[in-house]
Amino acid sequence: MSNYDVIILGSGPGGYLAAERLAAEKIKVALIEKQDVGGTCLNVGCIPTKTLLNSAKLYAHAVEGAKFGIEVEGAKVNWTRVQAWKDEVVARLRRSVEFTLKKEGVDIIRGWGSLAGGHSVVVRQAEPGTGAPAPEASSAARGARSSADAVPPPAEVRLDADQIIVATGGSPILPPIPGAKGNPVVLDSTGMLGLKEIPQSICVIGGGVIGVEFASLFSSLGSKITVIEMMDEIVPVMDPQMAMALRNALKQVTFMRSTKVTAIEGNKVLYEAKSGEKGAVEASVILMSVGRKANIEGWGAQEAGLEIKNRAVAADARLRTNLPGIWAIGDVTGKSQLAHAAYRMAEVAVADILAVRAGTKSAAQFVPETVPWALFSLPEAAGVGLTEREAVARGYEVTVLKTPYAVSGRFVAENGITAPGSIKIVVEKGTERILGVAMLGAYASEHIWGLTLALERRLTLRALREMVFPHPTVSEVIREAAWSANV
């Protein structure tokens, strides 16, 4: 039995940030990871997808450069190099996270962790590659992967701590569509990242953030893309008008909305539209991107008596679960499926744990309403707070300020006057408080934090109007939108 102050299950953005912050406070931390440090985000999520999208953007610039006086003859995609660059970026960042954790004194323990009653955790070796728990403890000989920084576990080790943080993350959903399971043509997002060549055609099932990012990526690289979405509009988190503008901007992608996939036969996706029309889309690859689920199974959650609500570990605003001494953060809580939300949850849980240890009370809380989102398609989109429709549904009387990106000199210089881009600010009538912002266009993901601050601090339109923005920048569209109506 080894004793720690805090054990953390899972080393994604939530787990590794919590470990780093706690260790910086001289707390003895064990961080248990069955696969790669960095979790989904660093290894098979945010980072690899954005690295690939950047290569696609460079290619698009090379192809479209002539308009700006830059002619690149014979521009082509070297997919092997694109993939190698993505792998280099991921490996470098992973090493850097591992280095920081080690420097802070965190013990990284490789293997499958399970709650084992009270504040104990049992760690068994995991299958290399898949991270699945080895069937029996005696399978130690097979050996879990371990890096130079990691403590290699014996067959089974029992750890004990004052407090536990559960940060087991999430994984892709494979819906029960006939013909999907076991079909080698059907890939999830992780499978897409490992493609050895650019597919001629891809049928994307699910037009959410992940599906649209892959659609944008591969359409920019020359694949023929069809996105099938069951809802009336893509990307449900987006303002519907902005989502429509995004669809129009992704010219090479065919979007089929209000359409349900009924079955998959080999590389054919059978569908039925709301109108009753039936048909099939044939593609070399089928991406299943219908959503992600919280990882709540296989690590003793139910046996320990953790409350599960809406298929996720229930946690309050301080990320406390129903069991004293156990916190849950990140995707596993179902509060959000974003890495930066996991970071914030880690900070809130750490603040609470430090307060408990000091016999004080933490005021920090996780506030989902002001977590921004970003979609890194080409063009990109981002938003925070309420959409116009959500604000109205909540009973607000609103003023909507909308401005095209073409008002920005820099935007026009870099993209042209007809390039897609717009911003929408939703303001409460009377108080002029900013309720939500949606942006579609260059750098949206870089600008949205400023609007997040505005929402966090409950700023009014006046505050935005009085703020000075550097010129010429695309961010000036925010100021222009704020001044676009006489409110």
Ligand SMILES: Cc1cc2nc3c(=O)[nH]c(=O)nc-3n(C[C@H](O)[C@H](O)[C@H](O)COP(=O)(O)OP(=O)(O)OC[C@H]3O[C@@H](n4cnc5c(N)ncnc54)[C@H](O)[C@@H]3O)c2cc1C
């Ligand atoms: C393709 C894709 C693109 C994405 N892009 C973005 C983006 O651009 N921006 C963004 O904010 N978010 C993005 N996300 C979402 C983001 O990756 C997740 O929200 C984030 O990783 C959640 O962090 P987490 O710490 O909760 O869990 P995870 O990152 O899922 O990490 C959980 C870790 O726990 C480990 N684990 C699970 N169970 C056990 C166990 N029993 N024992 C030991 N270890 C265990 C897992 O192996 C994993 O490493 C993307 C996701 C995908 C799939």
